[in-house]
Amino acid sequence: MSELIIMSVPQSNFARSVRMLAAEKGVPCTLQPDAPHSDPVKAISPFGKVPVMKxxxxxxxxxxxxxxxIEAAFDGPKFFPEDPATAAKVEEWVSLHATQLDKTMIRQYAFAYIFPGTDDGSPNQDVIKGCIDAVKMQLEYIDGAVGDGYLVGDEFTYADMALYPTLAYMRNFPESGAIVKACANLTAYMDKIDARESAHSTKPPKKA
Ligand SMILES: N[C@@H](CCC(=O)N[C@@H](CS)C(=O)NCC(=O)O)C(=O)O
Structure with missing residues (x-):
């Protein structure tokens, strides 16, 4: 059987989701540490974003x-439910994450710390102030959704893997970390996923 290769920097929240899925299914997966817009990535996607898969x-x-x-090509436990309504709920989260949650929490808020674009390299307070209300609204919405155990009822699905890497970053920054702490359901939910082997084996290096 060919090797499953994910090309990405290890910090990528998107790449971590599919790496977690492979780990949960027991599929060996090699992380090839290619940066966005590098030649090997552009050979697969002209858009240059990571992850790409081979x-x-x-x-x-x-x-x-x-x-x-990965779900369809490999044996192992299934993380995309088949029941139409449940499957659509998983898709709702995956799509919401890709189109809104990632943009607010990572591209705006986290990047204000990681790539601040300020003269002295300090966090970009204007950007943080401009998006923190949206970060709070989104985290509180997720807090309200995980009361039953996971995002979609009481089953761990790919919806949880789609959001977890982004939510894990939210625990690292002061304002978002305080919001997560104040959300009891969300904190319990994150603690539960933190304990999974797939979360351990895909943990990004300390410096984001
Ligand atoms: N729509 C893409 C988004 C992936 C994405 O934004 N990846 C980031 C890294 S986490 C990236 O490649 N950024 C570089 C860029 O946007 O040029 C997907 O779902 O795979």
Missing amino acids: HGDVEIFETSAIARY
């Missing part, structure tokens, strides 16, 4: 497509 002759970009492939 499995034998199969080359795929876009995280959600990679996740669907």
